[in-house]
Amino acid sequence: MTSIEVHDLHKVFQTKRKAAGLGASVRALFKPEYREVEAVRQLSFQMESGELLGFIGPNGAGKSTTIKMLTGILHPTGGDAKVLGYVPWKERQKLAFHIGTVFGQRPQLWYHLPAIDTFTLFGKIYELDDRETKKRIDFLTEAFEIRDLLETPVRKLSLGQRMRCEVAASLLHRPKLILLDEPSIGLDVVAKQHIRDAIRRMNQEEGVGVLLTSHDAGDLEALCKRVIIINHGQIVYEDKVSNLKRKHLTSKLVEVRYAQEVPANFHLDGVEVLKVGRYGVKLRFDTAHTSVDKVMAHLSSVGDLVDITISDPPLEEVIAKIYREAPTRMSRRE
Amino acid sequence: MKKYLAIITMQLINNIAYPGDFLGRSISIGIFLFIFAGLWGTTFRIAGTDSINGLTFANMMWYLMMAETIELGRPRTNRIISEQVKNGEVAYILNKPYNFLMYHFSFGVGDSLLRVAMNIGVGLLAAWLLAGPPPSLLGWGMALVTLIGAWILHFCMMALIGLAAFLVEETNSFELIYQKFVFVLGGMLLPLDMFPEWLQGIARALPFPYMMYTPARLFVKPDVELFWQMLGVQWLWVIALVFLLAIAYRGSERVLTVNGG
Structure with a gap:
């Protein structure tokens, strides 16, 4: 049901509009201007x-x-x-x-x-x-x-x-x-x-x-x-x-810590490296384009893994992305 | 009906929540009467007479006591509606299963009851000390009966001004203008008996005297014939203003803008 x-x-809604200052305030008294807000x-x-x-x-x-x-x-x-x-x-x-x-x-x-x-x-x-x-x-x-x-x-x-x-x-x-x-x-x-x-x-x-x-x-x-x-x-x-x-939480954030030092030129195709530290890296990739297997295989080939964290981006980010991608027609008519 | 009685009770309880503030406000009628006693005492002394247009000093003081009781106890519906429109609370008032105007009527009754009772109490004490014993029981009876119509008329006017808040939000200026009409043509500052004939005529053609002068005048000079006549006209005004208020409410509902996200 x-x-x-x-x-x-x-x-x-009809809202009054008025420029700043005394002159504008006086003018608005005699000739108020309205704008329509949808x-x-x-x-x-x-x-x-x-x-x-x-x-x-x-x-x-x-x-x-x-x-x-x-x-x-x-x-x-x-x-x-x-x-x-x-x-x-x-x-x-x-x-x-x-x-x-x-x-x-x-x-x-x-x-x-x-x-x-x-x-x-x-x-x-x-x-x-x-x-x-x-x-x-x-x-x-x-x-x-x-x-x-x-x-x-x-x-x-x-x-x-x-x-x-x-x-x-x-x-x-x-x-x-x-x-x-x-x-x-x-x-x-x-x-x-x-x-x-x-x-x-x-x-x-x-x-x-x-x-x-x-x-x-x-x-x-x-x-x-x-x-x-x-x-x-x-x-x-x-x-x-x-x-x-x-559909929208396809990107993953990965943080890895190694037992040995990480090579400064750490790189992997299809993966965005956000940060390379002495013993760790932080990266982001899209599961639609890069397989999890491939990333994991590469990460373990670099050295001995001590710790790994895989997380989704916050939902706020996803929603903000949807806002940005949505058509943004002007919402006001003069 | 039960829900409206509950609203009256709730507002009564609400008023008692701050007894200190409430008592403090009640004292103001005593201060006003003390000032008026000085003014009218001097006026009568300078005029060298016991009565002006049929009213003695004692009549004047008891008249003012009743008029001040009404003024200080009248509903403040316009301010409440205006505040609720500005802060968006009106959304809660409108989406409950009661009539919006009846809600404010009941709220106003709950708000006024205790104030009127306290003002009568303090006013009685002050006027007695300043001008001698109070008017007869008949005067009290006539005043209390016409007080009901006077209060409803005040409510209608305040609610009409309050509804303007649906359009313009701030209604204080309208209230000030209205108050001045009640001060002068309603007989608050001076009883109508003191006015020249032509001004009395104008005043009597308007609703204002029935909000203030009627109960106060019948209080100090009870007159059975005048009572029925004034009561009749007063209730004609009540019917007319209630009707006007109902129409205004229907119109204003459509134009309401609720502030805030």
């Missing part, structure tokens, strides 16, 4: 129920604007979308009962009060009965390991602790789909891991679909099965995460 269907979704351009995609879909792109790519249209907060300039069968901007309140949202660092928890107060309020807002709310809070506090944090005013929580409470709050009403807009922004490694584990668990146990925007490739690797990469408001890549790795 499909939970999100998007066809040719389009959003153009935040999202003819976007089309689908998401299945219970899917973990990553929506990746650099800052200003149009990820958040898309999420805001899918939750019904923003009206699109053109195109259609259905989320769980609802047209979001026409049936926002009905849709709200079935989706949960987290918008990066913006708090939805009441800042000066303990999170438990917001949880209880949300129970009322989503029309759950008190017993159900309590049961749900018990479950979420265990899943997100937030039992000790619930009665502390939100302002006193660390960012990581707060984000766990934020995501838990967005799941209080058992949504079928959650839209997470940069949930791991600003978090340290441990906090990110906590959030990812809890989200994965909710997906597995409750079948909640997750649409996650992030510019952290780690979120994508840890959580998502499928990825859509967006840049300048357009989809530039759409595939399974495993395919992304298979």
Whole structure:
């Protein structure tokens, strides 16, 4: 079953433009100039129920604007979308009962009060009965390991602790789909891991679909099965995460340490030598053009191997390469 | 309805989170009344009279106590909407299963309830010390009933100004203009009874007196006939402004721009 269907979704913002200085400010008062910014351009995609879909792109790519249209907060300039069968901007309140949202660092928890107060309020807002709310809070506090944090005013929580409470709050009403807009922004490694584990668990146990925007490739690797990469408001890549790795993670980094000194003129056809040290070398090669066998055979012929490390380049690099290779039409119309 | 009651309760709890700050702010009505007592005491002494246009010094002080209670306790919806649009929090307010305006109405009620109660408490004490015993129970009753309509009118105006934030983000200047209208034509600075006839006529044709003058005037000089008449016009304005607000909201929803990535 499909939970999100998007066809040719389009959003153009009008923003005021003004040159620097007092004169320009005065001129802008009498003759304001506007420019149109196309935040999202003819976007089309689908998401299945219970899917973990990553929506990746650099800052200003149009990820958040898309999420805001899918939750019904923003009206699109053109195109259609259905989320769980609802047209979001026409049936926002009905849709709200079935989706949960987290918008990066913006708090939805009441800042000066303990999170438990917001949880209880949300129970009322989503029309759950008190017993159900309590049961749900018990479950979420265990899943997100937030039992000790619930009665502390939100302002006193660390960012990581707060984000766990934020995501838990967005799941209080058992949504079928959650839209997470940069949930791991600003978090340290441990906090990110906590959030990812809890989200994965909710997906597995409750079948909640997750649409996650992030510019952290780690979120994508840890959580998502499928990825859509967006840049300048357009989809530039759409595939399974495993395919992304298979097709684009073809280059390997190799670091070798020898028992003897390495010849200064170390060289191998089809291999890029990044560094030659006294006892070690660092190199990169593409498995599509140079066989692993050939490289290994040459490396062991040079001397006695003491240590060897073979690694993939970080996913960030791969994604950055996809951005660069994607068509970069001008995103602004004067 | 339960969800709106929950929002009112939540905001009440929120207000109690900082009791020191809350108590501090409540003292300001006492300071205002002390200053007004000096001003009006001098005015009455120089005029050499016990009453100006039918109002005694005590009437004036209790009138100002009620007017200040309304001014200091009125909702600040425009500032809240404007802030939420600027920092992007409006996204969370809009994607919950409640009516956006009813959310702000409930938030405003929760915000005002305690402030009004505290201002009445501190104001009562200050005005009693400065001008003698308070008006009759009938005055209290009429003031409290018309206070409800006055509050709703304030809310409608503040929310209308707040919705302008969907377009222009910053709405402080609109609030300042509105405030000046309430100061003068609403009868906050001076009761309408002190105005020349023609200005009274203009004021009475506008909603402002029903936000401020009506409860304050009925408080100090309760009059059954005047009460029903003012209450009727006040609620006509309530209906008109609620209607206008609903239309404005429908229009503004489409033009919202949420800040931030």
